[in-house]
Amino acid sequence: MKFDDVIGNEEVKDYLRKSLENKNILHSYLFLGTEGIGKLKLAKEFAKFVLCQNNSEENCNCKSCLCFEGNNHPDFLCINERRRCYKS
Numbered sequence: 109m110k111f112d113d114v115i116g117n118e119e120v121k122d123y124l125r126k127s128l129e130n131k132n133i134l135h136s137y138l139f140l141g142t143e144g145i146g147k148l149k150l151a152k153e154f155a156k157f158v159l160c161q162n163n164s165e166e167n168c169n170c171k172s173c174l175c176f177e178g179n180n181h182p183d184f185l186c187i188n189e190r191r192r193c194y195k196s
């Protein structure tokens with residue numbers, strides 16, 4: 109999984125991996141913490157993996173993955189502390 113490339117956040121990554129293994133994926137997640145620790149990258153990689161239409165193949169070009177690559181996925185919404193919303 110791509111989020112293996114995210115440095116640190118081991119407890120969070122373990123939690124997310126177990127959620128996937130147990131097929132216990134929640135309808136939303138909050139990634140909170142200090143700026144610059146990889147929250148956004150981890151959140152995007154997790155969401156991209158979950159939403160992929162081809163079981164998250166390497167270099168997948170499904171519609172969902174292409175939307176993520178274009179920072180325009182309709183099911184991924186990021187809200188920062190200033191309450192600015194933006195898409196993937």
Ligand SMILES: [Zn+2]
Pocket residue numbers: 160161162163164165168169170171172173174
């Ligand atoms: Zn895909």
